Amino acid sequence: MKRSTRRRLTRGALYAVFILAVVVIVSLADWGAIRSNFFDVDVAIQAFPEILTVAAKNTVLYTAIAFVGGLLLGLILALMKLSPVLPYRWAATAYIELFRGLPALLVIFGFAFAVPIAFGWRPPGGSAGAGLIALIIVSSAYIAETIRAGIEAVPPGQVEAARSLGMHPSWTMISVVLPQAFRIITPPLTNELVILIKDTSLLFIAGMALGDRELTTFARDMVSSSANATPLVLAALLYLIITLPLTQLVAKLERHNKRGR
Amino acid sequence: MFAKRSTVPKTLAIAAIGALALSACGGSDEPAAEESGLGLVAEGALTVCSDIPFAPFEYEEDGEYVGFDMDLMRAIATGMDLELEVVDVGFDGLASGAVLAAGQCDIGASAITITEERSENLAFTEPYYDSLQSLLVPVDSDVASIDDLAGESVGVQAGTTGETYTRENVPEDTEVVAFPSDAELYSALQAGNVAAILQDLPVNLVHTEDGTYTIAAEFETDEQYGFATTKDGSEDLLAAVNEQLAELRDNGEYDEIYNTYFSE
Numbered sequence: 001m002k003r004s005t006r007r008r009l010t011r012g013a014l015y016a017v018f019i020l021a022v023v024v025i026v027s028l029a030d031w032g033a034i035r036s037n038f039f040d041v042d043v044a045i046q047a048f049p050e051i052l053t054v055a056a057k058n059t060v061l062y063t064a065i066a067f068v069g070g071l072l073l074g075l076i077l078a079l080m081k082l083s084p085v086l087p088y089r090w091a092a093t094a095y096i097e098l099f100r101g102l103p104a105l106l107v108i109f110g111f112a113f114a115v116p117i118a119f120g121w122r123p124p125g126g127s128a129g130a131g132l133i134a135l136i137i138v139s140s141a142y143i144a145e146t147i148r149a150g151i152e153a154v155p156p157g158q159v160e161a162a163r164s165l166g167m168h169p170s171w172t173m174i175s176v177v178l179p180q181a182f183r184i185i186t187p188p189l190t191n192e193l194v195i196l197i198k199d200t201s202l203l204f205i206a207g208m209a210l211g212d213r214e215l216t217t218f219a220r221d222m223v224s225s226s227a228n229a230t231p232l233v234l235a236a237l238l239y240l241i242i243t244l245p246l247t248q249l250v251a252k253l254e255r256h257n258k259r260g261r
Numbered sequence: 262m263f264a265k266r267s268t269v270p271k272t273l274a275i276a277a278i279g280a281l282a283l284s285a286c287g288g289s290d291e292p293a294a295e296e297s298g299l300g301l302v303a304e305g306a307l308t309v310c311s312d313i314p315f316a317p318f319e320y321e322e323d324g325e326y327v328g329f330d331m332d333l334m335r336a337i338a339t340g341m342d343l344e345l346e347v348v349d350v351g352f353d354g355l356a357s358g359a360v361l362a363a364g365q366c367d368i369g370a371s372a373i374t375i376t377e378e379r380s381e382n383l384a385f386t387e388p389y390y391d392s393l394q395s396l397l398v399p400v401d402s403d404v405a406s407i408d409d410l411a412g413e414s415v416g417v418q419a420g421t422t423g424e425t426y427t428r429e430n431v432p433e434d435t436e437v438v439a440f441p442s443d444a445e446l447y448s449a450l451q452a453g454n455v456a457a458i459l460q461d462l463p464v465n466l467v468h469t470e471d472g473t474y475t476i477a478a479e480f481e482t483d484e485q486y487g488f489a490t491t492k493d494g495s496e497d498l499l500a501a502v503n504e505q506l507a508e509l510r511d512n513g514e515y516d517e518i519y520n521t522y523f524s525e
Binding site for chain 2: 114116204209221232
């Protein structure tokens with residue numbers, strides 16, 4: 001037998017095994033039970049349009065707030081960590097280690113419940129506000145490290161060139177280093193954004209008013225009242241509808257950036 | 262993952278063989294319940310799903326699950342000559358019927374209120390508990406009735422009948438804030454995030470014990486708890502559990518368990 005024939009046969013056999021496996025799994029599943037438990041059309045119809053106008057909207061809004069807040073705070077932290085002034089460096093390091101090491105759920109719990117008990121101060125915006133502050137704090141710890149890595153990845157020659165032209169250090173950072181750094185860290189930042197979208201589902205622990213609910217909380221409430229798991233499937237689909245185009249967009253941006261270089 | 266092109270078919274083959282092996286295992290795992298004829302997920306045991314903790318209905322004490330639901334279930338299982346097995350699950354999975362449909366347990370016992378919507382997807386036993394809703398407030402609070410909540414915020418458990426009752430009965434400018442469970446509710450009240458908690462009376466009663474909080478009002482909502490199981494193929498199990506429930510009420514054991522948890 002020729003080698004190429006043998007290879008083709010082997011590959012054919014592998015495909016056959018794969019298809020067989022899929023067929024076996026599909027035929028073994030109890031599709032009726034799955035459909036009535038997870039794909040109930042009536043329950044799905046009931047979830048619309050609120051799942052879009054309230055839940056999905058809030059998920060996007062919370063993510064945007066937490067990301068922008070995290071980005072600003074993360075940038076400050078990254079610069080602090082690179083600062084020649086030691087106390088700033090220590091403070092930034094301690095902050096990053098602390099909030100990167102704690103589960104987001106616990107930080108949210110802390111801001112919603114422990115802070116008011118301890119200081120008699122309640123974060124603005126009620127429970128959702130307290131949860132969002134916690135999310136900003138957690139995401140900024142991760143983003144700070146990403147930004148720092150990006151800044152350090154910019155070739156030192158760039159800074160030297162700018163400085164030799166008489167550019168002020170701050171202006172060098174803003175106009176030369178940071179734009180290049182952000183270009184480098186676009187992929188990990190996207191990762192951070194996608195993780196943040198999912199982390200908004202943890203806000204429920206802080207307590208939610210009806211109009212404040214994001215996708216997961218909304219779906220869980222509905223599961224309990226409708227005695228059917230379809231809302232969870234809907235929520236899952238909406239998360240994908242939000243995240244997939246986003247990652248595509250960033251991939252496109254990245255290709256564009258590469259060409260620009 | 263950046264699998265090299267040539268390794269992809271190999272990976273697929275391994276996955277396929279794995280899947281075949283798994284499905285082969287699944288085949289031999291028939292429900293082994295011919296003996297009792299009840300279609301139990303584990304022979305010789307009544308497997309109960311519950312969202313724990315929810316004192317005084319289900320909570321852990323000295324390494325054992327106790328509480329009104331748990332003690333009642335234990336008595337029912339004993340009456341059926343079965344061991345009691347308890348699986349701690351989330352209330353979402355339980356109320357949606359997913360854990361029951363997935364065969365994780367035979368029956369759900371988790372202070373589940375019987376509602377019309379739930380009855381469409383779940384089969385309930387005879388009611389075993391009449392639930393009152395109640396309003397828990399700090400002892401120095403001015404809130405004495407549900408109408409006093411105007412302009413205040415009140416905490417409820419998300420997805421519960423207490424939440425529904427609250428939303429239908431509070432003044433228009435009351436903020437209703439839903440929390441996942443009593444743990445967060447109580448924390449929120451302590452933190453001052455909410456002015457009051459509206460939920461099942463027995464759960465609120467536990468929080469009055471140290472004298473900081475008090476029950477401002479009780480509400481009759483005609484709510485009853487039932488044990489829940491799957492809609493299809495559970496007729497025999499339902500009948501058997503109902504029979505035990507009636508037996509426990511007759512022989513006084515129900516009252517004994519009731520008084521353990523609800524005598525004031």
